[in-house]
Amino acid sequence: xxxxxxxxxxxxxxxxxxxxxxxxxxxxVLALSRNxxxxxxxGMSNCYCFPCDITRxxxxxxxxxxxxxxxxKVDILINNSGYxxxxxxxxxxxxxxxxxYEVNVFGAVSMIKVVLPFMNKEGHVVNISSMxxxxxxxxxxxxxxxxxxxxxxxxxxxxxxEEYKETGPxxxxxxxxxxxxxxxxxxxxxxxxxxxxKEMAQHIMEFSLNGHNLYNGKIMQVSSSTP
Numbered sequence: 001x002x003x004x005x006x007x008x009x010x011x012x013x014x015x016x017x018x019x020x021x022x023x024x025x026x027x028x029v030l031a032l033s034r035n036x037x038x039x040x041x042x043g044m045s046n047c048y049c050f051p052c053d054i055t056r057x058x059x060x061x062x063x064x065x066x067x068x069x070x071x072x073k074v075d076i077l078i079n080n081s082g083y084x085x086x087x088x089x090x091x092x093x094x095x096x097x098x099x100x101y102e103v104n105v106f107g108a109v110s111m112i113k114v115v116l117p118f119m120n121k122e123g124h125v126v127n128i129s130s131m132x133x134x135x136x137x138x139x140x141x142x143x144x145x146x147x148x149x150x151x152x153x154x155x156x157x158x159x160x161x162e163e164y165k166e167t168g169p170x171x172x173x174x175x176x177x178x179x180x181x182x183x184x185x186x187x188x189x190x191x192x193x194x195x196x197x198k199e200m201a202q203h204i205m206e207f208s209l210n211g212h213n214l215y216n217g218k219i220m221q222v223s224s225s226t227p
Contacts, residue, residue: 003209036049067114074115119169122168130147135151179196
């Protein structure tokens with residue numbers, strides 16, 4: 001059965017690959033990113049996109065209007081948008097922290113609020129986080145703003161799963177290890193991750209479609225290394 005899927009952060013990396021995978025599998029996709037050209041260039045009839053900054057109220061309102069007019073139901077929301085800044089703590093300013101939380105936390109909150117009225121008990125919200133946000137995992141210097149924001153989205157996932165456990169949707173989070181994306185290359189030039197964006201997108205798609213049947217309020221660590 002085809003699903004209605006909303007994905008954020010789709011102009012490149014994991015988000016871009018997710019859109020292609022879902023659309024090719026026959027699902028309806030709403031792809032949201034500030035730059036919609038990479039997705040519109042795919043020319044897929046079951047893929048919808050328009051420029052959307054999830055930190056801007058007016059842009060988020062467009063999402064509400066689209067869903068109400070075109071779909072009236074959302075099966076899956078994947079909060080994939082991410083902002084990563086790599087600086088020593090002493091060089092991070094208030095704007096660095098604010099931007100990290102605006103995208104990685106508040107933007108996800110806005111999207112969840114948008115889709116909730118259109119989701120039923122079988123719906124699934126998947127928040128994409130990072131191993132850097134997991135308590136007890138290896139931490140890296142320079143990622144104070146990024147990793148702390150990714151820790152916040154993990155706790156939010158657990159709280160919302162509890163709050164909506166009777167009515168749905170299910171809420172789960174995937175804490176990803178290093179993935180070879182443009183964002184990683186910009187933050188850590190020359191670093192080579194063990195997983196490609198397409199490989200990770202394949203795993204995320206499968207979990208989004210089926211994970212809510214077994215999990216709710218869970219933080220799944222998706223990394224080949226420990227801790």
